[in-house]
Amino acid sequence: MKFKSVFDIIGPVMIGPSSSHTAGAARIGRVARDLFGRQPSWAKIHLYGSFAETYKGHSTDVAIIGGLLDYDTFDERIKTAFEEAEKLGMSYEFIPETGNVDHPNTARIVIGDDKSEMSMMGISIGGGKIEITELNGFPLRLSGNHPAILVVHDDRSGCIANVANCLYKYDINIGHMEVSRKERGDMALMVIEVDQTVNVEVMDELRGLPNITQVTRIAD
Amino acid sequence: MDVLFRNVRELVERAEKEGKLISEIMIEQEMLITDRSREDIMQQMDRNLTVMEEAVEKGLQGVHSVSGLTGGDAVLLQKYMQQGNSLSGDLLLDAVSKAVATNEVNAAMGTICATPTAGSAGVVPGTLFAVKNKLNPTREQMIRYLFTSGAFGFVVANNASISGAAGGCQAEVGSAAAMASAAIIEMAGGTPQQSSEAFAITLKNMLGLVCDPVAGLVEVPCVKRNAMGASNAVVAADMALAGVTSRIPCDEVISAMFEIGQAMPSAFRETAKGGLAATPTGKWLESKIFGGSVVGSGQ
Numbered sequence: 001m002k003f004k005s006v007f008d009i010i011g012p013v014m015i016g017p018s019s020s021h022t023a024g025a026a027r028i029g030r031v032a033r034d035l036f037g038r039q040p041s042w043a044k045i046h047l048y049g050s051f052a053e054t055y056k057g058h059s060t061d062v063a064i065i066g067g068l069l070d071y072d073t074f075d076e077r078i079k080t081a082f083e084e085a086e087k088l089g090m091s092y093e094f095i096p097e098t099g100n101v102d103h104p105n106t107a108r109i110v111i112g113d114d115k116s117e118m119s120m121m122g123i124s125i126g127g128g129k130i131e132i133t134e135l136n137g138f139p140l141r142l143s144g145n146h147p148a149i150l151v152v153h154d155d156r157s158g159c160i161a162n163v164a165n166c167l168y169k170y171d172i173n174i175g176h177m178e179v180s181r182k183e184r185g186d187m188a189l190m191v192i193e194v195d196q197t198v199n200v201e202v203m204d205e206l207r208g209l210p211n212i213t214q215v216t217r218i219a220d
Numbered sequence: 221m222d223v224l225f226r227n228v229r230e231l232v233e234r235a236e237k238e239g240k241l242i243s244e245i246m247i248e249q250e251m252l253i254t255d256r257s258r259e260d261i262m263q264q265m266d267r268n269l270t271v272m273e274e275a276v277e278k279g280l281q282g283v284h285s286v287s288g289l290t291g292g293d294a295v296l297l298q299k300y301m302q303q304g305n306s307l308s309g310d311l312l313l314d315a316v317s318k319a320v321a322t323n324e325v326n327a328a329m330g331t332i333c334a335t336p337t338a339g340s341a342g343v344v345p346g347t348l349f350a351v352k353n354k355l356n357p358t359r360e361q362m363i364r365y366l367f368t369s370g371a372f373g374f375v376v377a378n379n380a381s382i383s384g385a386a387g388g389c390q391a392e393v394g395s396a397a398a399m400a401s402a403a404i405i406e407m408a409g410g411t412p413q414q415s416s417e418a419f420a421i422t423l424k425n426m427l428g429l430v431c432d433p434v435a436g437l438v439e440v441p442c443v444k445r446n447a448m449g450a451s452n453a454v455v456a457a458d459m460a461l462a463g464v465t466s467r468i469p470c471d472e473v474i475s476a477m478f479e480i481g482q483a484m485p486s487a488f489r490e491t492a493k494g495g496l497a498a499t500p501t502g503k504w505l506e507s508k509i510f511g512g513s514v515v516g517s518g519q
Contacts (some may be wrong), residue, residue, distance in 0.1 A: 001223065001378045006250050007264060009336045009373035009382070009399075010344075010366045013271045016326030017438035019338040020383055050385040053491045054436030056510060059329065079329055104385040104489065126383030126391075127336045197255060 003129060012128045014073035020105050021051065021058030024124030026078060029067020031132055032109040032120045034216045035150065040111035043068055043092040049104035051124075052096035061094050064107065068092075073128060108134075132218055138180050138189045142218070146175050147198055151190040151206065152214040155181045162209045163190060172196045187213070224249040228375055228416050228470040235412035242402070242412050243364035246371035265363045271333045272322070272345035279321025283328045287509045290439040291328065294321035311350050312451055319346025319450035323443040335366075336373045336382040339438045340396035342446035344369050347400040347453050355407055368406045369399040372419055379471070380478035384431035385490040387481025389445060394426030394477065397449035397456075404457035420466035420473045422456040427473075428480055430488035432495025435506035441496055 003009065014023040033040070045064055047055050055061050059078075065085050066078035077084060085092060105124040112118065121134035132140055135150065142148050153159045160179060167174060173195045181188035198217055206215045224245055225231035235242050250261050280298060284291030297317035300306065306313050319342035326332045326341055335344040348365050357365070373382065376395045381387040401422040402415035410418075426449070434440040466473065487494030496502050 001226075003374060003377040004253055006246055006261075006367060006370035006374060007268075009377060010265065010268055010370045011333055011335075013268060013331065013333050014338060016329050016332055016338050016341075019334040019336075019341075020385060022338065023334065049486075050490045053493065054433070057433070057436030057492070058438065074331055076331075104486070104491075105383075126381060126386060127377065128334055128338075 002125060003127070008127060008129055012073045014128060015076065015078045018058040018060075019128040020124040020126055021054065021060045022063045023073040023128035024105065024130050025051070025058075025060040025063040025107065026067040026071060026073050027128065027130045028107055028122035028124065029064040029109065030070060030072070031067075031122065031130070031216065031218060032111055032118070033068045033070050035120060035135065035152070035214055036111055036118050037214050038113070039088060039090065040068060041090055041113040042111065043090065044095065044110040045092065046095045046097050046108040046110075048097050048099065048101040048106040048108075051105050051107055052098070055094065055096070064109070065092055068109075068111065135189060136187065137182070140191055141178065142191065142193065146193040146195060148218050149190075149192045149194065149198055149206070150214075150216050150218060151192070151212060153188055153190065154211040154213065155185050155188040156211045159188070159209070159211050160190065163192070163206060163212075166202065166205050166209065167192070167194065170202050172198060172202065222252065224252065225371075225375070227379060228372065228419065228474070231371055231375065232412045232416050241364065241368070242371050242406055242415055243367035246367040246374070262363060265366050266359070268333045269363055269366060271331060273349070275322045275325045275330060275332045276318045276345055276349055278330060279325045280317070283324050283330065285324070285327040285437075285439055286329070287435070287437055287439065289327070289434065289437060289505065289509075290443045291324050293443065294318070294324055308451070311354055312454055314353065315347045315350035315450040315454055316447040317346075318349050319343050319446040320443055322346060323446045327437070327439045327443065335369065336377060336395055336399070337384070337392045339384060339442050340392040340446060340449065342443070343393060343396035343449040343453060344400045344403070346446065346450040347404060351404055351407060351454070357407055361407060365403045365407050368403040368415065372399045372402045372415075375471075376474055376477075380474050381481055387478065388484050388489055389429040389431040390426050390477055391481055392431070393442075393445045393449040394423055394429055396446075397426055397453045398423040400450065400453035401456045401460070404453060405460055408457065408461060410461050414460045416470045417465045418457045418460035420468065420470040421459055421464070422452050423473050423477060424466065424468065425452055425456070427477055430484065430495050431490040432488055432497045433490065433492055434497050434502040435509050436492035436497070437509075440502075440505075
């Protein structure tokens with residue numbers, strides 16, 4: 001079941017005009033920002049399907065930038081996100097694509113600064129609900145039925161055990177887990193679906209573990 | 221994931237067997253799934269209700285979108301009602317004007333609560349605040365109205381779709397209208413089964429509705445479709461309360477809606493490439509708003 005909470009249906013509270021094209025877009029931007037861990041200095045946003053056709057009318061572009069500035073769906077500053085981005089010195093570019101994708105509301109967000117860059121694919125599935133389908137070229141296969149944690153880390157021994165131990169300490173049960181890496185010793189990704197809600201305390205402890213680059217929660 | 225209901229049949233059966241309201245089953249499921257307290261959940265819905273009230277109030281004062289395509293109709297309707305000559309009746313027009321008010325605020329990038337989406341956010345609050353004047357519900361009953369709407373919307377979202385890009389306007393305003401209709405029944409003291417009948421009757425009458433927004437904006441025809449969604453919801457609720465039933469069961473109507481959405485060409489799924497968006501005037505409006513080389517005959 002993709003929609004779990006009644007507040008997925010009666011909600012979110014948001015700035016109009018579209019839950020999928022404005023609120024969902026803002027959420028995709030905000031997850032990217034969260035995964036990147038800091039304010040990016042540049043952003044290239046590729047839009048597909050209905051996003052590409054109607055992004056101006058739905059303020060999808062403004063909303064994604066708002067998300068990248070860490071604004072929630074109801075933050076009034078979404079309306080002036082372009083101006084806010086300029087003030088912060090974040091450059092951005094929108095690229096409407098014609099290629100076919102699985103879902104009509106798809107965005108690929110590539111962000112970065114002088115230290116690193118990141119690529120993420122998100123889809124907006126209706127009513128403001130989103131799914132993240134790809135991160136830095138890693139396809140994410142999340143069922144969407146459970147809260148999930150994404151951990152970007154260096155491919156070193158002990159990382160997986162440390163993360164699992166930390167979750168055990170907080171009595172969080174892992175329902176499904178996938179580990180992938182680009183190349184041996186390079187960047188790796190853990191996708192962990194859990195049964196319990198993951199609070200800020202757990203997230204902070206995970207972030208503090210050795211060789212962990214980034215930790216974020218999605219689909220809870 | 222353990223849930224209390226996966227479809228409308230299970231929802232109604234559980235409510236009737238346990239002698240509970242549909243809203244109560246939704247609240248219990250929310251507690252079960254999210255591990256939150258009843259109080260916490262009720263408070264969040266109370267806040268959403270407040271957002272809806274504020275949006276209606278703002279819309280009734282008169283708002284206009286940046287494009288200039290929509291705005292001010294809620295005010296026109298309220299003034300017309302005050303003259304006392306309305307043909308369709310005050311409750312119906314009140315629901316229509318308040319649905320329009322919400323969507324005019326949405327189009328103007330105001331703050332709204334998506335129910336189930338932003339483009340269809342007018343129907344549930346529009347009907348709620350109109351029916352309120354007739355039924356005089358408590359604050360809790362008004363909050364429950366949103367849980368009942370949510371319970372039906374939950375089934376549609378998981379078994380079909382609530383996205384115009386995926387299933388057309390039938391998935392958005394169609395779902396919203398049917399959700400509202402089911403909620404009116406509970407507030408009016410009808411049975412869970414009658415909620416299900418009202419839902420089915422409403423959705424059946426919105427099947428096939430395409431999503432064809434002019435210039436891709438959530439304005440034309442979205443605002444007026446919310447108006448008609450609200451009236452559909454009220455009339456279907458009256459039909460169900462009168463004892464009229466749907467020959468096709470609720471869950472099968474939802475499946476039919478999904479199938480119709482799947483078969484809909486993408487021109488009619490929120491791409492602004494077909495239907496009203498592709499009319500000469502629709503194209504002319506688009507070029508007027510965004511510039512570009514589109515030439516239409518327009519007015």
